[in-house]
Structures are given as C-alpha cells and as structure tokens.
Amino acid sequence: MPPEVTVTSVTPTIAPAPARAEAGTSELRALESGLDSLQTARDAGPGRARRLGRSVVPPIVFVLAAVLAWQLYTVISHPRPDLYPGPADVLSALGSAAASGHLATAIGTSLGRGGFGFLLAILIATPLGLLLAEVRWLRRAVGPILSGLQVLPSVAWVPAAILWFGLTDAAVYFVVLLGAVPSIVNGLLAGIDQVPPQLRRVGVILGANRRQLQTRILFPAALPGYVAGLRQGWAFAWRSLMAAEIIAGSLGFGLGSMLEQSRELADLPSVLATILTILVVGIVVELAIFAPVERTLLRRRGLTGASR
Template sequence: MQPESTLTKAEPSSGPLTKLPAEDDRALEKGLDNLQQEARVQSSWKSSITKALLPVAALVAVIYLWQMYVWIVRPRPDQLPGPADVFGTLGSLWQNGDAVETVLTSLQRGVVGFIIAVLIATPLGLVLAQSRVLRGAFGPLISGLQVLPSVAWVPAAVIWFGLSDATVYFVVLMGAIPSITNGLIAGVDHVPDQHRRVGHVLGASRWQLAIRIILPAALPSYVAGLKQGWAFSWRSLMAAEIIATGGTLGFGLGALLDQGRQFSSMATVISAILLILFIGIVVELLIFGPLERRLLRRRGLLVGGSQ
C-alpha cells in the first residue's frame, strides 16, 4: 500500500481525456452542425441535378429511338414524320405566333376554370364530409361524375351554351369538381377524432372547426385532389377544344390538334401533342410537385427516397 502523502500529491491528468471548457464544446458542436449543413446542401444539389438530368436523358432516348425507327422502317411522312420535321413545324408555329396564341388561350381557360372549380368544390366537399345525410345522398353521384368521361358533356354544353367560352368552362368544371370534392372528402375522413374533440373543447363553432382544424388536417389528401382535379380539367379542356370549334371560341391547343387532323398534317398533330404534354409537365414540376413535397415534409410524411 502506498503512503498517504503520495496519494495526496497526485496531480490531475492532463492527457487526452481532460474535459474541454464549455466554449470549446460549443465550438465543436457548431463545427459539426456546419459540416452536416454543408453535407445536406451538397446532397440536395446532387439530388436536384439527378432529377433534372433523368427526364432529359429519357427524352433524348425517346427522340433517338423515334429517329432510328424512321430511318429503318421509313414510314410515310403523313403518318409518322421524323423528329426534324416535327420540330421544324413547331418552330414555324412559334415564329408566326400560332403556338403562343394557342398556349395562352388554353392556359387562360384551364387556369380560370380550375380556380372556379376549386371555389365550388372546396365548400361542397366540406359540407358533404360533415353531413352523413348529404354524403349518403350525393356522394355516389359525385363519384359517378368523376368516372364519367368529360367529353360526354361537350354535346350537351354546345346545345346549352352554343360555340362560346361558356361551353369550354362548363366541361372543365364538370371534369375538375368531382375529383377535388372526393379528394377533400377522403382527407376529412382521415382526420383523427381527437382534432374534433380539441376543437369542441376550445369552443370552436362548426364553421371554425371545418376551416381552422379539419381543412388544415386534411391538406395532404386535399392537395392530391387538387392535383388530380387539374389533370382532369386539362383533359376536359382539350376534349372541349377539339370538338367545339368555331363561333366565338378562341384558337386553343385542342383546335390546333384538330386543325392538324383536318389538313392531314401529322407534324402539326404531334406538335400540338408535345405542347399539351409540355404544359402538363411544367405545371407538375413547378407547382403541384413542390407544393406536395413541401407539405409532406413539414408533416414528416416524406420518406428519404422521395425528398
């Protein structure tokens, strides 16, 4: 056993296990946070670049296969023109202003019709979701209208409203309203009962409960319904513009598509299809895609592979 004097004179170790001061701990934590932040930023940039390059690569592959098919099979140009002929026609339409006119006309109709559909479908969905009697009476009708092809409304709309913009808007509304309504109803069905109980305890009225508690809780399904509603409204718009032409109707993408059919110009037909497809992709990538991801991320519902 060592003498007591030896134990009392022992000095604290100054080796690597010495505790760092509080300032050093904070500096170390800050440095680690900065490294993690930089790693997240780099990962986000890589993910964004990858997401941007994948559709471009797919598009290049499709054009390449298309051109190879034209070179090998040599189909009739009036049945399947090559990419160069189609892009040449598209460039001519853009230079003479026809492409700009058709895109702006269809976009205006689509956006206005979609906004009106949202203003109608949102309160309708809330009312049906809150009332079992009304939902039992009108729910099957809304679901039936959702699966009904919107093109079926075009003849009736022409008879009722003539060849005017009202015909197009009516067809758009009948295509979008059922999807948005059903999306909101599905979202309300998934709201936990605890949310309603908390609202009642806090003294919320029926309107406040629907607007401030139920609707925000149902936002993921509601946004999905809006996304589907836009898709249905865009399809309905194209169907209406293809069938209902002339009168006071403007010249939209559907009319351009039908004009290509009338003149047996497959290059014009494919050009119109590409413009319709391009607008649909742009709306998805710039509006609904980021909105849906942001909403899901804020609620912790976005899995790692989808971020």
C-alpha cells in the same frame, strides 16, 4: 458520566421557486435543442441540386433515348413521311408554329381558360367538400354521384354543353368544372376522413364552434389529401379543356383548336407537334406548381423521407 453529544441539525437547502423554474426551463431548452439537432440530422438529405438532378435527369435521358430510337427507325425503315414523320419533321412543324405566333397564342388561350376554370372549380368544390364532410346524410346521397362524375369521360358533356350554352366560353368552363370539381371534392373528403378523431374532440373541448372546427382544425389537417385532389382535379380540367376545344374548334384558337386544324389539313407533323406541346404544358404546370406545394407540405409535416 457519558460524554456529551452535540447534535447539529442539518436543514436541507431548497432553492427558491424562481430558481427551480429557471433550472427546469434551461433543461427543457437543452432537451429541445437536442431534439431539434436530432431531427435536423435525421431530415438532412441531399441538397437541392442533387434532388433536382434525381427528378429531372432520368426523364430527360428517357426522352432523348426515345427520340434517338424514333430517328433510327425513320432512317432505317424509310416510312412514308406523311404517315410516319421523323423527329426533324415534327421539330420543323413546331418551329414554324412558334415563328408564326400561332403556338404562343394557342398556349396562352388554353392556359387562360384552364386556369380560370380551375379556380372556379376550387371555389365551388372546397365549400361543397366541407359541407359533405359535415352533413353525413347529404354525403351518402351525393357522394356516389360525384364518384360517378369523376369516372365519366368529360368529352361526353361537350355535345350537351354546346346545345345548352352554344359556341361560347361558358360551354368550355362547364365541361372543365364537371371534370375538376368531383376530383377536388373527393380529395378533400379523403383528407378529412384521415384526420384523427382526437383533433375534433380537442377542438370541441376548447370551445370551437362548427365553422371554426372545419376551418381551423379539419381543413388544415386534411391539406395533404386536399392538395392531392387539386393535382388530380387539374389533370381532369386540362383533359376536359382539350376535349372541348377539339370538338368546338370555333371557340377561339387554343391548343385543341390547333390540333383539330392540323388534323383537317392532314398535317401529321403538326398534329404530333401539338400533342407534344399539350403534354409539355401539362407537365410543366404539374412540376412548377403542384409538385413543390405538395412536397413542401409533406416535408413540414414529417410525411416524407430524407431521400426525397
């Protein structure tokens, strides 16, 4: 008789569902941790001090070299001081204006006007940009006009603004709005145009209405273009404000009025000192407000390299 063969059935051991879920969760956490480490290693760049040095030191070196060349020219050529003042003369005029309090008053007045007018421009341009992005036929009708207003020099509006509003702050704000609103609207429209259409479709599938689609999907996705439009809008607003203050010099004592008074007195050192002040104020606002906001926004979205 053939030997008996005992067959033992082997049943595979299957882990319970909670155990499988826990194992899958741990694997996902490990994978996520690895990806985070990889992302951190990839994004790790120079420290804040080094980034600040890279962005600040080169302009300072260039300015010092330009001032040194300017001073050498005045020492070697001996030009007329009333037509070609040296850096010492300009610095002396700037110190006199600061000591008398006129410089602080002019900066405060211009910054107050520019800031308030720019906030008004944001409040007007943001809903207008969202409306034009949604209503295509209105954008086709108004878009070319906004582009034309953006390239039109704001100083051209100053005479009309004075005739309409008189020598009041309303004339200044009118010119500032016409300088800033088109840039902000076009920046927002450019940002919305670059939003992937899949985001809009996902929002529609999830049941978002038109208002929710704009405020919760399109506008946040278009923030890089919107911030770029804000930067450009501030530049146009600041230039428009200076033009209005120069032409309508009786509208308080701002930097534009200070510049015009120095011109009337044929005080070229004071003219150059005021021009440098206007330049420095614009650069400080740009570097202190808009540049950090845009850099943080781009870094959070992975749109900037580690070298920045």
